[in-house]
Amino acid sequence: MTKSDARAVVDRIVTEAAAKREQNRVWRFGEFVAEVYFPYYSRKWKDSTKENNVNRVSVHLVSKFGRMELSGFRRDELRDLLDSKAHSGLSFSVVDHLR
Secondary structure, three states, rough: OHHHHHHHHHHHHHHHHHHHHHHHHEEEEEHHHHHHHHHHHHHHOOOOHHHHHHHHHHHHHHHHHHHEEHHOOHHHHHHHHHHHHHOOOOOHHHHHHHO
16 A cells, blocks of 8 residues: 555545534534534625624524524524514515525
8 A cells, every 4th residue: 555545545534534523413503603604605705795794693693593403493483583583673684684
């Protein structure tokens, strides 16, 4: 086995082990937003868009659902949140962006 072959085998083993750990992880909404959502989408956003979206998601969603497990979300809870945001006087644009 060459050194390159050995490195490839080690990389595959490490990748598989990391994937198994991630499958067993219980994600909370705040963790997911900080570790997955923001890093992924931030690369696509302009600076001004990033600033607005990070603020909007943090203020309106993470503050409410940050400690909730992702598997615990129900559609009616999300609809209720959007309805309450709409009735609280937020603009249509803000509520629409929260969708």
